[in-house]
Amino acid sequence: MSTTPQLTEPRPPIAKKRGTSLDRKHARFGWVFLAPFAIIFLVFLVLPLAYAFWMSLHTNTLAGGEQFSGLANYVRAFNDERFLSGMVRVAGFAIIFVPIQIGLALIFALILDDVRTRFSRFTRLLIFVPYAIPGVIGALMWGFLCSPSFGPLVTLFELINAQAPDLLSRDSIFWSLTNIVTWQWTGYYMIIIYASLQSIDPSIYEAARIDGATKLQTALHIKVPIVASSLVLTIVFSLIGTLQFFTEPQVLSPLAGNAIDAAYTPNLYAYNLAFSYQQFNYASAISFALGLLVFLTSIVFLIATRKKSGLR
Amino acid sequence: MIKKKALLAAGVTTALAVALVGCSAGNGGGGGGGGNNAGASKTNCANDIKVKDVPVVTYWGWLPDTAMTVDNFNETNDDVQICWSNAGQGGDQYTKLSTSLQSKSGAPDIVQIEYDWLNSFLIQGGLVDMTEHGIEDYKDNFTEGAWRDVSSGDGVYAVPVDLGPVGMWYRADIFEENGIAIPTTWDEYAAAAEQLDAATGGAVKIGNFAPNGQGQHYAFLDQAGAVPFEFDNGKQTEITINHNDDASKQVFEYWIDLVERGLVGTDQAWTPEFSTGLGGGKYATAIYPVWYNAHIPDFEDPEAGAVWRAAPIPQWDTANPVQVNWGGSTLAVTTQASDAALATKVAAELYNTEERQKLGVEEGGLFLAMPEMIESDYFKDLEYEFFGNQKFNGEFFVQAALDYEGVQFSPFTQYYYDEMQRLLSESIEGNSTASEAMDALQKSLETYATEQGFTLN
Numbered sequence: 135m136s137t138t139p140q141l142t143e144p145r146p147p148i149a150k151k152r153g154t155s156l157d158r159k160h161a162r163f164g165w166v167f168l169a170p171f172a173i174i175f176l177v178f179l180v181l182p183l184a185y186a187f188w189m190s191l192h193t194n195t196l197a198g199g200e201q202f203s204g205l206a207n208y209v210r211a212f213n214d215e216r217f218l219s220g221m222v223r224v225a226g227f228a229i230i231f232v233p234i235q236i237g238l239a240l241i242f243a244l245i246l247d248d249v250r251t252r253f254s255r256f257t258r259l260l261i262f263v264p265y266a267i268p269g270v271i272g273a274l275m276w277g278f279l280c281s282p283s284f285g286p287l288v289t290l291f292e293l294i295n296a297q298a299p300d301l302l303s304r305d306s307i308f309w310s311l312t313n314i315v316t317w318q319w320t321g322y323y324m325i326i327i328y329a330s331l332q333s334i335d336p337s338i339y340e341a342a343r344i345d346g347a348t349k350l351q352t353a354l355h356i357k358v359p360i361v362a363s364s365l366v367l368t369i370v371f372s373l374i375g376t377l378q379f380f381t382e383p384q385v386l387s388p389l390a391g392n393a394i395d396a397a398y399t400p401n402l403y404a405y406n407l408a409f410s411y412q413q414f415n416y417a418s419a420i421s422f423a424l425g426l427l428v429f430l431t432s433i434v435f436l437i438a439t440r441k442k443s444g445l446r
Numbered sequence: 447m448i449k450k451k452a453l454l455a456a457g458v459t460t461a462l463a464v465a466l467v468g469c470s471a472g473n474g475g476g477g478g479g480g481g482n483n484a485g486a487s488k489t490n491c492a493n494d495i496k497v498k499d500v501p502v503v504t505y506w507g508w509l510p511d512t513a514m515t516v517d518n519f520n521e522t523n524d525d526v527q528i529c530w531s532n533a534g535q536g537g538d539q540y541t542k543l544s545t546s547l548q549s550k551s552g553a554p555d556i557v558q559i560e561y562d563w564l565n566s567f568l569i570q571g572g573l574v575d576m577t578e579h580g581i582e583d584y585k586d587n588f589t590e591g592a593w594r595d596v597s598s599g600d601g602v603y604a605v606p607v608d609l610g611p612v613g614m615w616y617r618a619d620i621f622e623e624n625g626i627a628i629p630t631t632w633d634e635y636a637a638a639a640e641q642l643d644a645a646t647g648g649a650v651k652i653g654n655f656a657p658n659g660q661g662q663h664y665a666f667l668d669q670a671g672a673v674p675f676e677f678d679n680g681k682q683t684e685i686t687i688n689h690n691d692d693a694s695k696q697v698f699e700y701w702i703d704l705v706e707r708g709l710v711g712t713d714q715a716w717t718p719e720f721s722t723g724l725g726g727g728k729y730a731t732a733i734y735p736v737w738y739n740a741h742i743p744d745f746e747d748p749e750a751g752a753v754w755r756a757a758p759i760p761q762w763d764t765a766n767p768v769q770v771n772w773g774g775s776t777l778a779v780t781t782q783a784s785d786a787a788l789a790t791k792v793a794a795e796l797y798n799t800e801e802r803q804k805l806g807v808e809e810g811g812l813f814l815a816m817p818e819m820i821e822s823d824y825f826k827d828l829e830y831e832f833f834g835n836q837k838f839n840g841e842f843f844v845q846a847a848l849d850y851e852g853v854q855f856s857p858f859t860q861y862y863y864d865e866m867q868r869l870l871s872e873s874i875e876g877n878s879t880a881s882e883a884m885d886a887l888q889k890s891l892e893t894y895a896t897e898q899g900f901t902l903n
Contacts (some may be wrong), residue, residue: 198683198898283723392657
């Protein structure tokens with residue numbers, strides 16, 4: 135395959151022959167080095183996916199047993215009100231989450247990139263720490279903070295003799311979840327953007343300063359365009375994460391059972407279908423349908439931003 | 447250099463996070479206690495096998511006495527041994543069991559299942575019909591209601607362990623302070639709720655109507671004479687669903703009315719919200735089974751001077767009192783058992799000696815489904831210190847358990863419970879009437895049953 139050794143002149147026939155055998159040897163060694171990963175990749179990713187896809191083409195009812203049903207599960211999925219309303223909900227989350235998370239992450243990264251004191255290093259760690267807390271534990275912690283009977287908000291409102299708002303009710307759960315996810319992920323996206331800011335050649339800033347650019351102008355017209363590819367990357371991460379929203383609603387559902395039902399997000403719905411309702415086949419179809427929508431959304435976004443991202 | 451430090455810091459925090467995740471995953475039992483040894487391998491027991499080289503039966507269970515009961519069984523039996531492990535409590539274990547049944551391996555021989563979940567595993571083809579292995583010989587050891595709960599059609603699919611006859615736990619001090627009589631009917635209960643509300647300015651509510659209190663709601667339905675599901679495992683493709691009849695509507699109209707008038711709370715059950723409410727004097731009663739006596743002292747601050755007592759459950763019609771059950775467990779044999787006959791025998795005999803029954807009562811806090819034990823003077827005379835040495839077993843719970851006639855449960859409990867909670871939540875929030883919720887529930891259950899290949903009778 136590879137022809138990289140000869141960049142300058144065409145290879146003489148004999149060299150080509152030798153090169154091919156060398157290439158073959160390289161290729162063999164390549165496979166040896168690749169094997170540990172390839173085996174794990176096949177056994178734990180490709181095979182389960184293939185099996186799940188095969189399952190999604192069958193139907194197994196409680197009373198009827200299993201039979202091949204082709205794409206019937208997919209037709210059902212895209213007509214399933216609960217799946218579609220879950221999709222609409224996560225789309226709503228994406229519209230809110232992604233700009234807030236990435237916006238905050240960018241602002242923090244720009245500030246931390248500019249201010250270099252001991253305090254800024256501490257702040258950077260502080261913003262990053264929520265990401266290091268496991269999602270389940272973070273969600274549990276926020277569940278208690280939002281609790282309508284003994285959260286800190288209740289104590290505060292008692293001081294002024296008022297009724298604290300129920301942060302886990304049907305009306306406010308959306309914003310409580312937004313809060314948790316923003317808290318959890320902003321630091322992570324900030325680190326990605328920050329790392330990319332750090333790799334910019336400082337002489338560019340010097341040139342800008344000499345040309346009389348203000349700090350704000352440097353940030354907006356030099357830094358942001360240069361880190362655009364990282365921004366696109368973080369937005370894609372954030373988008374995929376949001377569409378697959380699962381952990382936080384799953385952990386909060388016992389505390390906010392009225393507000394979070396079994397089909398609150400498509401991923402939660404797939405989980406409950408499989409492990410609560412024993413509909414493994416339909417759950418596989420839901421998962422693939424979700425996967426397809428996530429894939430399409432990401433592709434559309436990447437195409438729309440391919441100039442900025444430098445990806446082709 | 448700075449980057450290196452930051453990386454190090456990030457690395458350390460990540461390691462810490464991984465460690466934390468590890469811990470939390472290990473405690474998945476949710477208060478189940480004991481290790482979380484999933485998978486039913488015979489080398490992975492939570493207990494020691496006392497006699498070597500005899501058949502071993504694997505068992506998943508989470509009762510508090512299980513460790514001691516199993517040890518006793520193994521010490522007193524030299525032809526068979528039990529290998530016990532705790533695969534989580536309730537839903538956690540059911541998820542594992544479902545997955546094991548789906549993947550056709552990994553299920554234990556004997557598994558603890560609560561009554562209301564038996565049909566859900568039956569329909570998955572997961573449980574052995576014990577009548578093929580001589581379970582009928584043990585029938586007289588158990589109360590009639592419990593036996594009916596483990597039967598479906600002509601088959602018997604589990605061995606009853608304990609029951610949860612429902613009573614009313616109440617704050618005697620609150621009732622006395624406000625000069626309110628202890629209600630014996632639901633009409634009196636609603637009247638007492640009003641009096642209590644007026645006397646305390648709304649600070650104390652008579653009780654709680656939990657949106658996720660499905661076990662309780664099913665007992666309420668049974669008491670009012672509703673029969674939401676008729677399902678016979680002998681005719682697996684047929685089901686009768688009747689969830690919007692007058693009896694069903696009557697029950698929830700009663701409770702939703704109390705909710706609308708602000709006379710009962712709507713905390714989710716099994717949450718700190720409810721526990722602190724019950725412990726903190728927000729609620730004057732809790733309509734809960736006998737096993738709740740073990741929970742109430744945990745919620746209550748001993749310094750607060752609360753006086754808890756138990757009374758029989760209020761009735762719709764005192765001339766025809768109906769006793770109901772909520773909770774309790776059974777031992778079922780899975781279709782993956784290597785020797786189903788032996789497993790059936792072990793399940794039937796795990797609690798059949800006085801010594802082990804007493805372990806169940808004293809260590810497990812079990813209200814056993816065995817008349818021999820619960821009708822004994824020992825059991826009837828048990829005094830409960832936290833409840834002013836009240837002998838509530840002998841006073842009424844034993845009779846309630848004997849009078850309980852049994853019910854039929856849904857073959858898709860999880861779906862049913864989720865839908866009931868979802869639709870009752872709508873009513874609690876005032877978006878629908880109780881009657882509309884029952885109609886919607888009926889429709890949802892019928893649609894689901896049809897989708898799942900059942901024929902509606």
